[in-house]
Amino acid sequence: MLSRAERQAPAGSALRTDVREVAEIAQRMLEQVRSLAQTLHPSILEAVGLEGTIEWYLSSAQRQTGIAVAYDRTGLPVPVDVTVGTHVYRILQEALKNVARHAASTQAWVRLTVTPAELVLEIEDHGAGMPAATQGRGLGLVTMRERRR
Ligand SMILES: Nc1ncnc2c1ncn2[C@@H]1O[C@H](COP(=O)(O)OP(=O)(O)OP(=O)(O)O)[C@@H](O)[C@H]1O
Ligand SMILES: [Mg+2]
DSSP: OOOHHHHHHHTOOOOHHHHHHHHHHHHHHHHHHHHHHHHHHHTTHHHHHHHHHHHHHHHHHHHHOOOOOEEEEOOOOOOOOHHHHHHHHHHHHHHHHHHIIIIISSSSEEEEEOSSSSSEEEEOOOOOOOOOOOTTTTHHHHHHHHHHO
């Protein structure tokens, strides 16, 4: 549509230049959304497992958000099922997104403990702290709870 509009605008006009520029911006946005969708999709889990995915994600999240994350991994190298791994990965993403959006802090701690009996993921920040009531504010915490089951 923008290409059509561009052709209809008089040649050499400011309108034509503007329409072209808007078309280029729209194209760049599409490309960014595609690349973001790839980051958010956990297909990498199948390739490198949960541990590798977390390490890769933390390094890219640190670059993107400017939050310094200290990562600590304890327990045995137990393989984690892809379905479980996907939930863990999504919980980590949401929790760190919350640190970036709400904590007013540039530091976070992530700890993962895996044993044959349980998997514990902790995300900690020393920022603003949680408000007394979080109900009705968003879906992140609700979704995290749902994924825990
Ligand atoms: N790390 C944090 N530090 C301080 N407050 C937080 C933190 N994480 C969450 N909160 C508070 O809890 C509320 C609920 O978080 P939740 O993730 O459910 O929703 P949201 O981040 O506001 O929106 P959404 O996740 O749906 O995009 C937030 O609005 C914020 O007030
Ligand atoms: Mg959130």
